[in-house]
Structures are given as C-alpha cells and as structure tokens.
Amino acid sequence: KNEVEQSPQNLTAQEGEFITINCSYSVGISALHWLQQHPGGGIVSLFMLSSGKKKHGRLIATINIQEKHSSLHITASHPRDSAVYICAVTLWGGSQGNLIFGKGTKLSVKP
Amino acid sequence: GAVVSQHPSRVICKSGTSVKIECRSLDFQATTMFWYRQFPKQSLMLMATSNEGSKATYEQGVEKDKFLINHASLTLSTLTVTSAHPEDSSFYICSAVDRVGSSSPLHFGNGTRLTVT
Numbered sequence: 001k002n003e004v005e006q007s008p009q010n011l012t013a014q015e016g017e018f019i020t021i022n023c024s025y026s027v028g029i030s031a032l033h034w035l036q037q038h039p040g041g042g043i044v045s046l047f048m049l050s051s052g053k054k055k056h057g058r059l060i061a062t063i064n065i066q067e068k069h070s071s072l073h074i075t076a077s078h079p080r081d082s083a084v085y086i087c088a089v090t091l092w093g094g095s096q097g098n099l100i101f102g103k104g105t106k107l108s109v110k111p
Numbered sequence: 112g113a114v115v116s117q118h119p120s121r122v123i124c125k126s127g128t129s130v131k132i133e134c135r136s137l138d139f140q141a142t143t144m145f146w147y148r149q150f151p152k153q154s155l156m157l158m159a160t161s162n163e164g165s166k167a168t169y170e171q172g173v174e175k176d177k178f179l180i181n182h183a184s185l186t187l188s189t190l191t192v193t194s195a196h197p198e199d200s201s202f203y204i205c206s207a208v209d210r211v212g213s214s215s216p217l218h219f220g221n222g223t224r225l226t227v228t
Contacts (some may be wrong), residue, residue, distance in 0.1 A: 002154075003211065033217065035219075039200050040120075040149055040221065041149075041204065041221065041222035041224065042152060042204075042219065042220070042221035042222055043204060043206075043219035043222070044219065045216055045218065045219065046219050048217070078211070086155070088152075088155075095205050095208070096208050096215055096216075096217055097144075097145030097157070097158065097160065097208060097217055098145070098150075098157060098160060099145075099155075099157060100148075100157075101151075101154040101155040101156070102154065103154045104154070
C-alpha cells in the first residue's frame with residue numbers, strides 16, 4: 001500500500017463544474033502539499049497546509065489531521081485547470097522538500 | 112514570486128556520456144535544494160537533498176557516485192548523471208526552499224527530460 005493515495009486517478013469534467021480530488025496518507029506528517037504539474041512537466045506549488053483550510057482564488061484545500069485525509073476543490077472549473085494534481089507529504093521531522101508523492105490525478109476540463 | 116530556473120529542459124545523450132543539469136534560484140538564496148525524478152507513469156521520487164557548502168544526502172537506492180550533486184553557491188545546484196545508461200532516461204526536477212522552516216514554500220524548476228540512447 002502506498003503511503004500517499006490519491007483518487008480519482010483520472011477525472012474529466014465540463015467547464016464550470018465543481019471538482020474534488022482526494023488524498024489519504026498513512027504516515028505522520030508535518031505538512032501536506034498540493035502541486036499542479038503541467039503537460040511539459042513543470043510543477044507549481046498550490047498549497048502547503050498542516051491544518052484546517054486554505055483558499056486561493058477558485059482553489060480550496062482542506063486537511064483533516066485525525067483522519068489523515070485532504071481534499072483539493074476547484075470551483076467553476078475551466079479548461080486551463082487541466083493538469084495533473086499531485087498530493088505530497090512532508091514526513092514529521094523532515095525538511096520541506098523531503099516529500100512522499102501520490103501518483104497524481106489527471107484532470108481534463110472540457111469547454 | 113520566487114522563481115527556480117532549471118536547464119536544460121530536454122537533453123538527448125549517448126550511452127556512456129555524462130549530463131549536467133542546473134537548478135538556479137533566481138531571486139532568492141536557497142540553502143537547500145532537492146532533486147527528484149519521475150519515471151513514465153510513476154510518482155515523483157526524491158533522489159537527494161542538496162545543502163550549500165556540504166555533501167548531498169542521498170535517498171536509499173540512489174547511487175551517489177552516479178548522480179553527482181554540487182551545491183557550490185546559494186543560488187546554484189547541479190546534478191550530473193555520470194556514464195548515463197538508457198535506464199537513466201527519466202524526468203528530473205529540482206525544488207528549492209528560500210527559508211528553512213516549516214512554513215517556507217517550495218519552488219520547483221520546470222524539469223529536465225533526459226533520454227539516453
């Protein structure tokens with residue numbers, strides 16, 4: 001069993017739909033990251049969170065430490081949101097970039 | 112915002128040659144940089160942690176003599192794949208932290224796609 005599990009693996013949505021991507025982990029962490037990987041491979045850090053909820057524009061990330069679960073929500077999705085979304089965790093006591101990654105969720109938003 | 116530049120973005124080399132990949136922090140000083148690789152259809156995996164002025168820390172299973180890491184300045188870390196083989200073909204990407212501390216964000220480069228023929 002992977003230490004970081006994401007679902008779904010693939011997701012197709014119509015423009016405007018509300019999207020949720022889930023992440024579960026089985027290790028003790030100091031932070032959880034949501035990353036966006038573009039088709040060329042480049043990665044953008046969307047959120048780093050250790051508790052509660054964060055919002056940036058149309059993106060919302062939540063984490064439940066007790067349940068070891070996090071969700072990434074995209075409101076009013078747009079074709080430019082199409083990318084691979086990756087959940088990654090920093091192990092407790094580790095440095096920020098010492099990450100364990102999920103396999104990613106490939107999102108395709110159709111116009 | 113903070114930018115990390117990685118070069119080259121794509122390289123094709125012959126088996127047995129060496130390839131150097133550069134990771135630069137453009138507008139901040141990075142005492143720590145991280146190198147990852149991603150094989151097709153697999154998760155990213157941390158290869159090594161690069162600390163300015165000291166030896167890199169390699170993850171289990173990563174050969175330090177094959178993947179040479181140099182972090183000679185606060186803005187530049189290099190990864191050299193020595194005597195490359197086709198099985199080293201992969202996507203390599205770096206990240207950097209501008210401040211040591213639990214709230215410091217990670218900044219990623221755009222990655223390097225290496226193909227060894």
